[in-house]
């Protein structure tokens with residue numbers, strides 16, 4: 044047995060009486076209670092709306108949800124009257140890049156912008172995203188470790204924004220979707236030469252190292268690039284990147300650290316490699332085939348298919364200097380991705396809402412609902428992809444995704460009926476996050 048050293052006894056002699064003399068902390072005031080009248084309520088758990096409901100919010104959580112006839116609202120209580128609106132859970136976008144700007148397509152910005160430019164943009168983008176009704180997002184790629192710091196700043200109340208599940212930079216092979224390709228070998232943009240920007244990894248050992256390094260600096264989720272991409276140079280979206288062994292090492296290492304892992308994968312084989320490696324969600328999934336759909340179902344893997352941004356990439360992005368190589372790739376893949384989304388819906392694959400915000404302007408996230416319905420989901424299914432399904436994928440189902448007792452009071456309201464026309468979600472008039480009203484153009488008007 045180790046001896047208890049003398050100075051330790053001394054510390055107890057000094058500290059314990061000091062603690063005993065501490066004044067008792069003042070009792071914390073009872074949490075504020077708010078009563079929300081919901082004319083129509085879509086709670087995200089089922090497919091239908093319920094009429095004339097009352098949601099009781101205590102502090103930052105939902106205390107109860109009940110028919111208005113069964114609820115007693117005390118005189119003088121704080122009431123939010125949304126009796127002429129549809130109330131829904133706060134929306135969740137599982138694929139955003141808050142540090143990215145949709146007007147920065149010219150290659151020159153790789154060399155002109157400092158990381159601070161991206162961070163300032165992220166502060167503005169976070170607010171736009173929240174005000175559009177997205178109370179949670181997963182950020183799947185930014186400079187190291189912008190999304191982590193933004194998450195922490197929002198949680199501290201320093202800046203407004205959604206709850207963030209943060210990744211680090213997406214992990215890429217040398218010459219892959221995450222690398223800076225086709226410049227002279229003398230060209231280098233690097234903040235962290237030793238860690239290769241926490242981004243480039245070749246071989247199982249390097250992958251394990253980068254995943255561990257990202258976890259060390261606070262990421263919630265790992266993002267890996269399992270095929271080439273549309274918006275990179277010198278690679279093909281259809282071609283696998285990383286071997287099955289490398290992908291498996293990444294998934295194992297992430298899971299060992301209690302993190303989920305998302306794989307960017309356009310190509311048919313890369314999608315299958317990622318699913319078989321144990322990845323939790325396939326991002327883009329553009330060229331998924333029937334076998335890929337079956338594997339995704341079998342392994343319980345979510346597909347996160349960004350089927351709105353094709354409109355923007357082939358429109359505004361070209362005006363903002365998107366190089367021809369990238370335009371050609373999007374032309375080859377965008378339409379196929381929408382058709383394969385429809386095929387995956389019919390095949391019964393699990394869908395979570397993710398848009399690649401940052402490729403198009405932040406705040407326009409809800410424009411994707413229209414396409415999800417056009418290509419096979421019912422409005423209720425599309426909304427559930429952005430609420431309960433998304434919460435499940437990002438590992439936050441205990442806190443967000445449905446309007447049920449015990450969850451965070453994250454909710455939105457719209458005046459048109461989103462189950463009739465899902466585009467109603469493009470005009471969110473009321474946003475509450477954690478019991479605090481963030482935006483309200485509905486009750487103010489009445």
Ligand SMILES: [Zn+2]
Nearest residue numbers: 138140183399
């Ligand atoms: Zn992305």
